[in-house]
Amino acid sequence: MNAMIKIVRRAWAYLTASLTGKFNEKADPKIQIEQAIMEGQENHKRLKEQASNVVANQKIQEMQLNKKMDELEKLNSNTRQAVRMADEAAKAGDAAKATQYTQSAEAFAGRLVAVEAEVETLKQGLFSAAKASDQAKVALAQSSAALQKRLSDKQKLLSQLDQAKMQEALNKSMGQLTETVGADVPSLDEVQRKIEERYAKAMGASEIQGQSVEARMLEVETASMDVEAQARLSKIKAELGLSDAPAAVAAPQAETGTATA
Numbered sequence: 001m002n003a004m005i006k007i008v009r010r011a012w013a014y015l016t017a018s019l020t021g022k023f024n025e026k027a028d029p030k031i032q033i034e035q036a037i038m039e040g041q042e043n044h045k046r047l048k049e050q051a052s053n054v055v056a057n058q059k060i061q062e063m064q065l066n067k068k069m070d071e072l073e074k075l076n077s078n079t080r081q082a083v084r085m086a087d088e089a090a091k092a093g094d095a096a097k098a099t100q101y102t103q104s105a106e107a108f109a110g111r112l113v114a115v116e117a118e119v120e121t122l123k124q125g126l127f128s129a130a131k132a133s134d135q136a137k138v139a140l141a142q143s144s145a146a147l148q149k150r151l152s153d154k155q156k157l158l159s160q161l162d163q164a165k166m167q168e169a170l171n172k173s174m175g176q177l178t179e180t181v182g183a184d185v186p187s188l189d190e191v192q193r194k195i196e197e198r199y200a201k202a203m204g205a206s207e208i209q210g211q212s213v214e215a216r217m218l219e220v221e222t223a224s225m226d227v228e229a230q231a232r233l234s235k236i237k238a239e240l241g242l243s244d245a246p247a248a249v250a251a252p253q254a255e256t257g258t259a260t261a
Helices: 002-026 029-089 097-176 188-210 215-240 244-261
Strands: none
Touching: 029 097
């Protein structure tokens, strides 16, 4: 039976811890901070009320003691007065009055003893009340300091929370930059590699074409056309009676270049 109870308790503790962990994981930190502040304020409020009751009890004890001290002083004075009056009556030969005053003095003295005992009890109670009041004041001061610290930590925690969120967003963005966009969309590295391959192929093809027979033939035909154009231009200048010395010099050079090619 005891073993079964232990198993049930462990299972309940495990379930509670699991639910608490899941709740804390999903809970909004800002709301939890506010809840902690509200809880601290409620505790401080209750402690303040309790401290007020303790201090009030001390004040009541003080008033009761002061009242009893006044009564004690009055009883002491009446007792002394009764004793003096009894003594005076006895000296005057009035035995009856002396007896009466003596009985009054005894009554006052009996009451005086009782009140003295009450005063001692009240003194002890007041001492305990004063000690409890001092402890309550210290506890209240500590609670107030703790509450102020919580309020101060609230702003710090909220600031840290905002920084954490911004850092998480930044980490997420940086992570996306380093990941492949998708199976159907090439990455920038893949596009760059394809462009470089196409450029290399184009440059290779151009170089090969520049070294082919067709390219050389085309170069010869172009040079021949340039020579004919220069000759025609020299002829036109000669017909016009213009000097053609530079052109005449240039033409043989072009012909020589063409023959050499």
